[in-house]
Structures are given as structure tokens and as C-alpha cells.
Amino acid sequence: MFEILEKREIAPNVHRAVIHAPAIAKKARAGQFVIMMVDERSERVPFTLCDWDRQAGTVTLVIQEVGQSTRKFVLLKAGDQVAHLVGPLGVPLDVENYGTVALAAGCYGIGAVLGIARAMKQAGNRVITVVEADSSYLHYFRDELRATSDELVQTTIDGSDGIKGHSVDVIKRKLENGEQLDRVFAVGCVFMMMLAGNITKPFGVKTLVALNPIMLDGTGMCGACRVTVGKETKFACVDGPFFDAHEVDWDELWDRRAAYGEDEIHAVARTAAVTPRPARPVRLS
Numbered sequence: 001m002f003e004i005l006e007k008r009e010i011a012p013n014v015h016r017a018v019i020h021a022p023a024i025a026k027k028a029r030a031g032q033f034v035i036m037m038v039d040e041r042s043e044r045v046p047f048t049l050c051d052w053d054r055q056a057g058t059v060t061l062v063i064q065e066v067g068q069s070t071r072k073f074v075l076l077k078a079g080d081q082v083a084h085l086v087g088p089l090g091v092p093l094d095v096e097n098y099g100t101v102a103l104a105a106g107c108y109g110i111g112a113v114l115g116i117a118r119a120m121k122q123a124g125n126r127v128i129t130v131v132e133a134d135s136s137y138l139h140y141f142r143d144e145l146r147a148t149s150d151e152l153v154q155t156t157i158d159g160s161d162g163i164k165g166h167s168v169d170v171i172k173r174k175l176e177n178g179e180q181l182d183r184v185f186a187v188g189c190v191f192m193m194m195l196a197g198n199i200t201k202p203f204g205v206k207t208l209v210a211l212n213p214i215m216l217d218g219t220g221m222c223g224a225c226r227v228t229v230g231k232e233t234k235f236a237c238v239d240g241p242f243f244d245a246h247e248v249d250w251d252e253l254w255d256r257r258a259a260y261g262e263d264e265i266h267a268v269a270r271t272a273a274v275t276p277r278p279a280r281p282v283r284l285s
Contacts, residue, residue, distance in 0.1 A: 004076060010062075015104075024088055031242055050114045097124040128150065128181075230244070
């Protein structure tokens with residue numbers, strides 16, 4: 001069992017959790033992830049390691065509520081425990097001094113790039129972090145990312161904070177203006193990561209994306225997380241999660257991720273409400 005030491009909602013439906021897991025924290029590296037089972041009957045869900053503290057023996061995750069298992073987690077509080085936490089999993093990123101590194105992130109990906117930004121900064125890179133949200137109230141980790149980046153750019157779809165538009169729009173504009181980007185990393189929804197690859201490909205900028213297919217065991221045994229990259233079958237759990245965005249079969253990834261969408265919608269309805277119903281008043285005779 002793994003105790004939740006801290007947990008708070010940092011944006012609507014987005015929760016930051018610090019979990020006691022010393023064995024994972026000891027070996028964690030940028031780009032890796034863990035698989036969590038909230039209880040013995042919940043799904044095995046992968047989450048990117050946002051941060052870790054080897055001395056305290058903790059790992060930090062950002063969890064967006066999107067289905068039954070993530071809702072189960074949202075119902076927990078500090079002091080509660082999750083049944084299983086396996087990791088660190090996946091291939092760590094090659095952290096080198098590339099020159100200028102741009103990170104594009106949205107939704108849960110904003111938290112996921114924190115550890116990458118810190119590692120790239122420590123390796124001597126100039127780090128540009130571009131985060132996107134639909135509106136200003138959905139941005140989070142501003143101070144943390146500002147501290148680990150040479151430049152932090154915020155975009156919003158409604159124009160309420162920073163630049164109006166998407167994070168990839170900023171990446172595209174920088175490239176069109178002749179700015180040198182030596183590596184681009186993108187973490188977020190499939191559509192955003194696909195656009196990141198489409199934008200950087202004409203400029204020849206190597207771009208790595210964190211693929212997020214359905215995943216079960218995290219060891220390459222079940223094959224559920226298979227993706228096609230460069231016309232070869234890969235497994236996101238042991239070959240990834242980061243892959244070359246210019247080589248990914250995006251149509252296949254879309255289809256596989258949508259396979260259980262309807263089942264997930266029905267499953268959410270079987271989970272307890274996030275806000276407990278108040279007890280009925282006792283009638284005094």
C-alpha cells in the first residue's frame with residue numbers, strides 16, 4: 001500500500017498528489033511513468049512522473065479525472081492509500097545538452113513536463129516551455145515551470161491569459177521566425193502531439209512525443225499498448241513512452257484509444273459521486 005501524503009485540486013478536474021514510494025523515487029528519471037491501481041478492482045492506469053524526491057522518498061503525479069478509476073482516486077484524500085504503484089517504467093529520456101529545447105504541453109501534460117524541464121535545464125540546455133489551456137483558470141504549475149525554464153509561454157484558447165491559441169502555434173511561430181530549436185518534446189492530447197510533429201517536420205527538428213495508448217501490465221507482456229512507429233510495431237510501455245513524432249501512425253493511435261470510450265462512460269456512472277450527499281435530517285418527534 002502507498003500512502004498519499006498530499007493531495008489537492010490545482011485546476012478543475014486536475015489533482016496534484018504526493019505519494020510515499022521510496023523505491024520508485026530512488027530510481028526515477030525524466031520521461032518515465034508509473035502504473036497505479038487505486039484499489040484491487042480498479043484499472044491499471046499509467047501516469048507520468050512529474051517530480052520525485054529521493055530523500056523524502058516521494059513521487060509527485062498530476063492526475064486528470066477522465067473516467068472511473070481516476071474518479072476513484074479523486075475521492076481519496078491525504079492519509080489514504082492506493083493499492084498498487086509500480087515503477088519507474090518506460091525508457092528514460094536521453095538528457096543531453098542539445099542547445100535549445102522546447103517543451104509543448106497541455107492539460108495533464110503541463111505537470112508531466114516539469115521533471116523534463118528540470119532535467120534539461122540541469123544538462124545546460126536553454127529551455128522554452130509552452131503550456132496551453134482552454135482558459136486562464138486551467139493553467140497550473142506557473143511558478144514551478146518558471147523556475148525550471150529560461151522562458152515560460154502561456155497560451156489560452158479564449159485569449160484570457162498569455163497568447164491566444166495553442167502551444168504548437170508558438171512553436172511554429174518561433175521556427176518561422178528563424179529561432180533555433182534543437183529538440184522539441186510534446187506531452188498532451190493525441191491531437192496536440194500530432195500537430196507538434198506536423199509543424200516541426202518541415203523544419204527538420206527532432207520531436208519526441210509521449211504516446212498514451214491503452215496500457216495494462218507495463219512490462220511488454222500483454223501487447224495492449226502496441227503502436228506503430230516507423231512502420232514497426234512498438235510497445236509504449238517498454239519501447240517508449242517517447243517516440244519520434246514524425247514516424248508515428250497517428251490514425252491507428254486514435255482508433256485504439258477510442259476502443260473502450262463508450263464502456264468508460266457507463267463505468268463512471270457506477271462510481272460514487274465526487275461530492276457525498278448530505279445525510280437526511282432526523283425528524284424529531
